[in-house]
Amino acid sequence: MNFNKLFFGAAVVLVASALSLSSCKKLALQKDYDRKADTVDSHVYMSAWDYLKQRALGTTANDQIWKSFYDAIIYSGIDTAEYVKPNRTYIFPVTEALTRTNSNLADVGFFGAYLVNGKTGKVWTDYPKDLVKTYLQYLIIEGVYNHYTLPPVNLVEVKTIAPAGSLNTLPAGITRNTAYPFVANPDSKMTIRVLNSSPSNTSDYPIVLNESRNVRTSSIQATNGTIHAIDRFLTTTLGQ
Numbered sequence: 220m221n222f223n224k225l226f227f228g229a230a231v232v233l234v235a236s237a238l239s240l241s242s243c244k245k246l247a248l249q250k251d252y253d254r255k256a257d258t259v260d261s262h263v264y265m266s267a268w269d270y271l272k273q274r275a276l277g278t279t280a281n282d283q284i285w286k287s288f289y290d291a292i293i294y295s296g297i298d299t300a301e302y303v304k305p306n307r308t309y310i311f312p313v314t315e316a317l318t319r320t321n322s323n324l325a326d327v328g329f330f331g332a333y334l335v336n337g338k339t340g341k342v343w344t345d346y347p348k349d350l351v352k353t354y355l356q357y358l359i360i361e362g363v364y365n366h367y368t369l370p371p372v373n374l375v376e377v378k379t380i381a382p383a384g385s386l387n388t389l390p391a392g393i394t395r396n397t398a399y400p401f402v403a404n405p406d407s408k409m410t411i412r413v414l415n416s417s418p419s420n421t422s423d424y425p426i427v428l429n430e431s432r433n434v435r436t437s438s439i440q441a442t443n444g445t446i447h448a449i450d451r452f453l454t455t456t457l458g459q
Contacts, residue, residue: 261438263441268303271289285312288311290343301356306362311358312450315451324399327452372412373412388403409429413427426438431458434448
């Protein structure tokens with residue numbers, strides 16, 4: 220595939236409701252796709268940290284979509300300066316991506332994926348702080364990877380800020396459910412690519428993480444990097 224023959228069309232729609240995130244995609248297309256560029260502005264004109272707080276600590280439900288995420292950050296003790304450092308890609312999980320539990324073990328959040336003594340979690344304090352911190356570090360990628368920078372289709376392996384070796388084992392008493400069996404990720408890496416298809420009528424050419432999780436809202440441009448929002452659990456198992 221000749222990258223020079225590709226062109227990009229942008230379509231970014233920011234979060235519009237408390238119940239779900241709208242799909243926002245800047246499309247990376249081959250030359251035989253004839254799509255027009257959209258001029259919707261994907262910039263939020265603030266750092267990722269300020270945007271997170273704006274949508275976590277507001278007074279309306281629409282501005283509390285990252286409240287559980289914010290609570291995890293505070294509980295874990297991760298350095299919040301990580302969210303203002305430049306040249307980063309941030310994976311921001313909404314509440315459902317963290318607290319959701321379900322009899323369908325594949326359709327869960329962190330609490331449903333990470334089991335405490337065989338049971339789903341209920342609050343962050345059920346989990347060791349270091350486990351939560353490592354997971355949050357895994358959701359921060361070094362470098363900017365979005366629809367504006369990723370090559371079409373090709374799988375890219377990227378480095379997260381989770382320390383090497385931190386994803387080799389789980390703490391005592393912690394397991395993963397059978398839909399997300401734990402597999403060591405010694406280098407704490409992630410895979411990311413733009414899917415060259417539309418898997419649903421609400422998801423055009425999504426960004427895919429670890430070959431298992433489609434980004435729900437992508438390529439939100441903060442002043443220090445890019446933000447991708449997810450609405451279900453993202454495994455730390457490296458995609459193949």
